[in-house]
Structures are given as C-alpha cells and as structure tokens.
Amino acid sequence: MNEHRDLALDSQISTLGFTQQILCGRGTTAIWLAVRALTANDEAAEVIMPDVLCSTALDGVILAGAVPRFAAVAADRFTVTPESIAAAITPKTRAILVAHTFGHGVNIPAIRAVAPRIPIIEDAVQGIGGSVHGQLIGTLGDVSILSFHPTKLIDGHGGLLAFNDATMLAQVTADVASLADDPCVGWERVLANLHTLLPGAAAAGYVAQLRATYRTLLKQFDATHDNVARIAASWRSLAERVSARNQKAQLLRDRLHGLASSLPEIRVGDAIWRYTITLPSAILARRAVHALTRARLISTQLYPSLSGLLGQVPMTPFTDRFVNFWVDEPITEDYFERVASVLKDLKTLTIDKTYKLGTRI
Numbered sequence: 001m002n003e004h005r006d007l008a009l010d011s012q013i014s015t016l017g018f019t020q021q022i023l024c025g026r027g028t029t030a031i032w033l034a035v036r037a038l039t040a041n042d043e044a045a046e047v048i049m050p051d052v053l054c055s056t057a058l059d060g061v062i063l064a065g066a067v068p069r070f071a072a073v074a075a076d077r078f079t080v081t082p083e084s085i086a087a088a089i090t091p092k093t094r095a096i097l098v099a100h101t102f103g104h105g106v107n108i109p110a111i112r113a114v115a116p117r118i119p120i121i122e123d124a125v126q127g128i129g130g131s132v133h134g135q136l137i138g139t140l141g142d143v144s145i146l147s148f149h150p151t152k153l154i155d156g157h158g159g160l161l162a163f164n165d166a167t168m169l170a171q172v173t174a175d176v177a178s179l180a181d182d183p184c185v186g187w188e189r190v191l192a193n194l195h196t197l198l199p200g201a202a203a204a205g206y207v208a209q210l211r212a213t214y215r216t217l218l219k220q221f222d223a224t225h226d227n228v229a230r231i232a233a234s235w236r237s238l239a240e241r242v243s244a245r246n247q248k249a250q251l252l253r254d255r256l257h258g259l260a261s262s263l264p265e266i267r268v269g270d271a272i273w274r275y276t277i278t279l280p281s282a283i284l285a286r287r288a289v290h291a292l293t294r295a296r297l298i299s300t301q302l303y304p305s306l307s308g309l310l311g312q313v314p315m316t317p318f319t320d321r322f323v324n325f326w327v328d329e330p331i332t333e334d335y336f337e338r339v340a341s342v343l344k345d346l347k348t349l350t351i352d353k354t355y356k357l358g359t360r361i
Contacts, residue, residue: 008232059217065185067196105271179218292342299325
C-alpha cells in the first residue's frame, strides 16, 4: 500500500485479498494506473470495455494510451456478457474492463472462461458490497478498481487500485509519483489512437478537452484524517446499506409493476446503486424525467452509449430510454409511491400487456 496508512481503512481494503493496494485521487485515476501498467509498452494495445458506463472511465482508458473497444451490454442487466466480450476480442486485446453497472453483478468467471489469458480489470465501483456466485465483488478480477464519493456506494473522496501481479508495481509506482507534478500522458499516442476512432477534427477536439481536464481526472489521494476516516466508516457499514438499497429497489420495482417498461430483476448478489428502467421510447423517457422533475422527484438518464459518443453507430441503441432512480439512504417509501403515481399518470405508459425491450409504442 502507498504511504496513506490507517488501520481501519487497511482492514477494509484487506477484505479484497490483494497484495498490492494503491490509493489515488479518484476511480478514473485507478483505471488509468491499471491500463498503463498493463499496456504501457504496447502502442497497439486495445482494452475492451462496456458500451454503457460513465464517460470518465473511457477518458481513463484513452489517457493511458490504449484504444477502447466496446462490448455490447445485456438489455436486462446493463452489463457485458461472455458472448459480447468474445465478439470484441482481437489479437491486440491486452485487457478487459468489466463493470457491475448500476449494481448488477457480472459473471466474471464466465468471462474469464472465454478470455483465459487476458487480464480482467474489475470496475467494482457500482457493485461493491455485492457478490457473484458467493464471491465478493471486488475480488473477481486480476485488478480491482474502486471509487469513493458521496454519490457512490462508499463515501469519501478517492480511488483504489488493487492487484497481485508484482510486474505491474514498478509502472504503477512511477505513475503514482507523477501525480504530484504532471501525470504521465503520452499525448502523441493519445491523438494517434483517437485518429483510429474519430475524424481528424473530432480527434483533435477530444484531445483538447482532455488536456483541459486531465489534472482533475488524474489526482493524488486526499490523505487527510477526515477523508480517510469517512471512507473507512462508510465501508464498514456497506453490507447493511447495500441490503437496504436492494430492499428499496425491490419496493420500487413492485410499485412500477404494470407499466410499459423493462423492470430489471434484482438478483441475489446485486448491490443496486441506481435502479434503472428502460421505457419504450426516448420521447417517453424524456417525458417521464420532465414529469418527475416537475414533481421534485430526482431521476436521471445515465449512461449514453460510449460507442455513440465516439460517433460510431451506437452498440447499445436503447440508452436514451433509460431512467435511473435513487435508492440511497435518504430515500423513503413515499418517494416510490410518488414516482409510481407520476409515471402512471403518463397514460402511454399504462397498458395491460407486458412490455418487452425492443418494442415501441
């Protein structure tokens, strides 16, 4: 572990079971560190990642000098599958980034079976506290990534990179040291890689955007006592809070029964971060969010298709139909009742047949 030591936090981190644990400024920084360590000497390196994920994860992969390749996600879970990962593998694949998007656990052992020699970076940010077939999320990959933030499952500010491979340590150590001054970014390589994904002007524009923001994406860990104690305390109460979140998500799912929408099942091992539904059309999704906002009920429309953001035909064409709901500690049963009431007032969402993803009304 780096120099930021605290016995309570060390105890929580040790539950992941990795020999190397590096605290950094945010989850994006941890992704950058992991990809750099796995691909630093390979200018042709590709990293497979979910097509549905926070765009800062994409920034982390690109800043590390790798080319992102997107894997489609399952419509009922919002996560990659062994089949979509297998379809994305090329001779240039050097790592696979797998995320438990919105808190739905991914069967990483099944993904490892189709890609046995490719390192798996487990982005456990939205699934920590859950499990897959009894194995804790955050322990399933060759590398584990976490992010700490008031909006995430673990409070505080920062990120964590955990791994066992000693050959990664020298690169990670050097890159962590660079965070104090100017993070190691090979801008020529970043631009060259983006030229393979975007037209010239768009690639240059993306690089300009990254140059303006990379110091906020690649940061040192805040080792103040208050921040470390906040992370440790939040992690310590994680299991109880995840159980409460899942119960709230199930309650919301029950309240929304009968709507023309895809309502994901909450399975054993899930750790729901945002309960997300898919409506029959983008127009209905926007109408729903507008109506909820007018009723002062929080909701969002995360995430866009990353392939679509890069100007490709969106690999996941239904992301504009997402509506995300909070299941955090302050959310009460009244919130779910009011959400259900607002959505049921949208007459086109109340029909007597079961909605199946892919149909439109």
